Amino acid sequence: MKEKTPRQIVELLDKYIVGQDEAKKLVAIALYNRYRRSQLPEDLQKDITPKNILMAGPTGVGKTEIARRLADIVEAPFVKVEATKFTEVGYVGRDVESMVRDLANEAVRIVEKEEFAKVEGQALREANKTLVRLLVPGVKTNNRQNQMQQMQAMMDSLLSGKGMPEEQEEVTDEVRNKRLSVAEKLERGLLENEEVTIEVEQANKVNPMGDMMGQMGMDMSALSDLMPKKKVKRTLPVSQARKLLIQEEEHKLVDYDAIYQKAIERASQSGIIFIDEIDKITAAGQRNSGEVSREGVQRDILPIIEGSTVSTKYGPLPTDHILFIAAGAFAESKPSDLIPELQGRFPIRVELNALKKEDFVKILKDPQNSLLKQYIALLKADGVDLVFTAEAVDKIAEIAYDVNQGTDNIGARRLATILEKLLEEVLYEGPDMEMGQITITQAYVEQKLSDIVKNKDLTKFIL
Numbered sequence: 001m002k003e004k005t006p007r008q009i010v011e012l013l014d015k016y017i018v019g020q021d022e023a024k025k026l027v028a029i030a031l032y033n034r035y036r037r038s039q040l041p042e043d044l045q046k047d048i049t050p051k052n053i054l055m056a057g058p059t060g061v062g063k064t065e066i067a068r069r070l071a072d073i074v075e076a077p078f079v080k081v082e083a084t085k086f087t088e089v090g091y092v093g094r095d096v097e098s099m100v101r102d103l104a105n106e107a108v109r110i111v112e113k114e115e116f117a118k119v120e121g122q123a124l125r126e127a128n129k130t131l132v133r134l135l136v137p138g139v140k141t142n143n144r145q146n147q148m149q150q151m152q153a154m155m156d157s158l159l160s161g162k163g164m165p166e167e168q169e170e171v172t173d174e175v176r177n178k179r180l181s182v183a184e185k186l187e188r189g190l191l192e193n194e195e196v197t198i199e200v201e202q203a204n205k206v207n208p209m210g211d212m213m214g215q216m217g218m219d220m221s222a223l224s225d226l227m228p229k230k231k232v233k234r235t236l237p238v239s240q241a242r243k244l245l246i247q248e249e250e251h252k253l254v255d256y257d258a259i260y261q262k263a264i265e266r267a268s269q270s271g272i273i274f275i276d277e278i279d280k281i282t283a284a285g286q287r288n289s290g291e292v293s294r295e296g297v298q299r300d301i302l303p304i305i306e307g308s309t310v311s312t313k314y315g316p317l318p319t320d321h322i323l324f325i326a327a328g329a330f331a332e333s334k335p336s337d338l339i340p341e342l343q344g345r346f347p348i349r350v351e352l353n354a355l356k357k358e359d360f361v362k363i364l365k366d367p368q369n370s371l372l373k374q375y376i377a378l379l380k381a382d383g384v385d386l387v388f389t390a391e392a393v394d395k396i397a398e399i400a401y402d403v404n405q406g407t408d409n410i411g412a413r414r415l416a417t418i419l420e421k422l423l424e425e426v427l428y429e430g431p432d433m434e435m436g437q438i439t440i441t442q443a444y445v446e447q448k449l450s451d452i453v454k455n456k457d458l459t460k461f462i463l
Ligand SMILES: Nc1ncnc2c1ncn2[C@@H]1O[C@H](COP(=O)(O)OP(=O)(O)OP(=O)(O)O)[C@@H](O)[C@H]1O
Pocket: 016, 017, 018, 019, 020, 057, 058, 059, 060, 061, 062, 063, 064, 065, 066, 328, 329, 363, 367, 411, 412, 413
C-alpha cells in the first residue's frame, strides 16, 4: 500500500471541497505525519504523539464535508462522532469511550477485509465444491431402511434425547460421475441460474435489551456473539448461493485472533477520530443547570485524547497515538471556552473561511457530484436534458450570497434550499413535458426567485 503524500491528499479533497486550502493542507500534513513516524526507530516513535487539529469556522462552510471525504480517502481506521451524543460517565447515554470502541470495530472491519482478500481464491474453490455436492446430492441411505428400522431410530432418539441421527449420504459411482460433469458445467458458468438450497446463519435479531444496556454503558455485542446463531434454509440461484458460501468459507479460513490483534495495533497506531460539533459541549451555550454537564463530557474526553487505555471486545486499546481532529462552528462560544486542558490538546488551529459568491459558483458546478450535477442526473431519469447557462449559475450564487447576508448565514446549505425552490416546477412537470431539453436562464432564475428575495419575511420561510 503506497502512502498518499500530503499533496495527493489535498488533490483528492479538492475534488469535493471548494477553497478551505489551509484546512485541507493541515489535515493532509497530519495524516502524512503518521506515516513519517512509522518509519522511525521504535524508541523515537513512542515519544512522537500526533498533533491534534481543531477546525473552527462558520456553519455550512465544509468542516463536516472535509471529514466525510477524508474517511473515503484514508485507508486508516477512521470514525466520525458528534460530541453532542455523549454524556458524562454514569448518565444515560453514550459514554465517551464508545468512540474508541467504534474505532476498534472499524479497524477490525478493515483488517478482516484484507485477510478475506488473501483467502478469496481458496474460499471460491471450496464454495464451488459445496455447490457441486448440493446440485448432485448423494443417495440417502436412510431412505433404504424399512419402516420398522425408522421407528426404532425414532424411539431411540426420543429416549436418548439426542434427536434423529443425521441422514447418511452415500456417494455411488453414478453420483461421482454426475458430479464431475456438473463441476465442469459450473466452471463454465452454465449453472448460474440453477436453484440450490443452502443453510445460512441467521443474524441474531437485535434484542431490545441491547439498546437499553448500551445506553447504560454496557456492551451487549460481546454477549450476542456468544449466542448460537440460528441456521435457516434458503433456496437461491447458484450465483447468489456462491456469494454466501464464499463468505462462510472466508470466515472459516481466516484466523480471528490474529485479525483482532492486528486491528488493535492498526487502530492504536494510525487510527483517526473526528469529533464534530465540539463547540456544542462548551459551557457557554448551557442555559439550564439541570442538563447533563457539558464540561463533564469535556473532562471525560480529556483522558482519551491525552492517552489512556480503553478496553474493547478485541482487547485493550491505548489511545496515545490516535489522531484527533475536532471541528465546531463556535458561533456562540470560542475555542477558549473549552476547558483549558482540552484546548491544550489541540495545538493546531485552523480557521475555515466564510464562503463568497465566487465560492458558491464553484460549489454549484465543480465538485464531483455537485448540486447541479445531481439535479441534471435526476432529470436525465425523465429523459430530460437540464442545462444551466453560466449567467444563471452566477445569479443563483449571487442570490444565495445575498440571502445569507440578509438573514442567517448558513453557508453552502443555502444553495440547496434555493435550488429546490428554483427547480420546483421543473421537477414537478419534468416527466410530462416531453421536452428534450430545459434550459435554466438568468431570466428564469430572476422570475422564480426575485419576488421572494425582495420580501424579507418570505425569504425567512421559503429559502
Ligand atoms: N467548501 C465547500 N465546498 C463544497 N461544498 C461545500 C463546502 N462547504 C459546504 N459545502 C456543502 O454544504 C453542506 C454543508 O457543509 P458542512 O456539513 O461541511 O458544514 P459544516 O461546516 O460542518 O457546518 P456546521 O458547523 O453547521 O456543522 C455540505 O453538504 C457540503 O456539500
